Amino acid sequence: MRGLAGKRVLVSGGSSGIGAATARRFLEEGSRVVIGGLDPHEVERAVAELAPLGEVSGLAGDVSSEADATGLVDGAATALGGLDVLVNNAGTAWREPFLEITPEHWDRVIAVNLRGMFLVAQAAARLLVAQGRGGVILNMSSTNGIGGEGDYAHYNASKAGVLLLTKTMAVELGRHGIRVNALCPGYIRTPLNSAIAAGLEGDFVSAYERDHIPLGRAGLAEEVAAAYAFLASDDAAFVHGTELVIDGGQLAVM
Ligand SMILES: NC(=O)c1ccc[n+]([C@@H]2O[C@H](COP(=O)([O-])OP(=O)(O)OC[C@H]3O[C@@H](n4cnc5c(N)ncnc54)[C@H](O)[C@@H]3O)[C@@H](O)[C@H]2O)c1
Numbered sequence: 001m002r003g004l005a006g007k008r009v010l011v012s013g014g015s016s017g018i019g020a021a022t023a024r025r026f027l028e029e030g031s032r033v034v035i036g037g038l039d040p041h042e043v044e045r046a047v048a049e050l051a052p053l054g055e056v057s058g059l060a061g062d063v064s065s066e067a068d069a070t071g072l073v074d075g076a077a078t079a080l081g082g083l084d085v086l087v088n089n090a091g092t093a094w095r096e097p098f099l100e101i102t103p104e105h106w107d108r109v110i111a112v113n114l115r116g117m118f119l120v121a122q123a124a125a126r127l128l129v130a131q132g133r134g135g136v137i138l139n140m141s142s143t144n145g146i147g148g149e150g151d152y153a154h155y156n157a158s159k160a161g162v163l164l165l166t167k168t169m170a171v172e173l174g175r176h177g178i179r180v181n182a183l184c185p186g187y188i189r190t191p192l193n194s195a196i197a198a199g200l201e202g203d204f205v206s207a208y209e210r211d212h213i214p215l216g217r218a219g220l221a222e223e224v225a226a227a228y229a230f231l232a233s234d235d236a237a238f239v240h241g242t243e244l245v246i247d248g249g250q251l252a253v254m
Contacts, residue, residue: 186247
């Protein structure tokens with residue numbers, strides 16, 4: 001991928017799943033990376049695993065907290081001597097029928113997935129504008145931000161919000177040379193989905209792959225990482241204000 005070598009990259013939610021694969025991919029491309037994550041032990045473990053690949057460090061915190069979100073961006077900028085790319089990836093999900101969602105659960109999902117995305121994006125954008133050299137911000141949405149999968153009303157609403165947050169950021173930040181796009185992965189094999197599937201009956205994943213995904217399989221974290229790398233690279237220099245769907249054809253089904 002062109003233009004990623006030497007880039008200073010912050011990956012929020014980089015301690016697990018898609019984010020960890022993305023940190024790995026950017027390191028392989030020669031970028032310098034800081035990862036964030038909620039659990040300090042998980043962040044420490046991920047940094048130790050990634051360290052042989054290049055320059056990487058980690059910061060733990062909750063992106064729904066303004067202090068932690070700005071601390072993550074400031075800490076990354078200090079560690080890297082500035083910032084070029086934000087992979088705004090941290091997120092949470094759990095299944096819950098609409099009729100049973102409590103206000104507390106609603107607030108938590110929106111706080112992490114939408115408020116957290118906003119807080120980290122705004123802190124990074126302020127830094128990129130102040131640096132005056134442009135940059136890239138990639139926000140993690142989902143196919144659930146486009147279609148309304150049952151039992152995920154709070155998650156779906158948060159991810160749909162990310163899409164319009166992304167477009168509005170693109171409208172306002174384009175003149176600063178900051179490209180902003182969103183990713184919409186479908187069903188990807190990660191610890192998040194394993195935890196959800198573990199609570200369901202039968203072989204949920206095989207049935208889901210067969211019934212919902214034309215390519216007949218779940219996606220890999222590395223396949224989403226490749227999309228992040230493309231959108232951050234110079235090969236995507238005129239891609240701005242849109243979303244890239246990575247779903248094995250799931251949204252193409254009528
Ligand atoms: N797995 C999928 O099928 C899928 C599909 C579409 C979108 N996504 C999105 O991709 C992103 C990564 O998901 P994943 O499947 O790799 O999950 P994961 O559980 O493996 O990783 C989630 C990451 O986010 C971090 N995180 C969670 N809550 C946080 C908080 N409050 N503050 C800071 N960090 C927090 C975790 O520490 C971890 O690093 C999420 O935004 C998720 O919604 C996942």
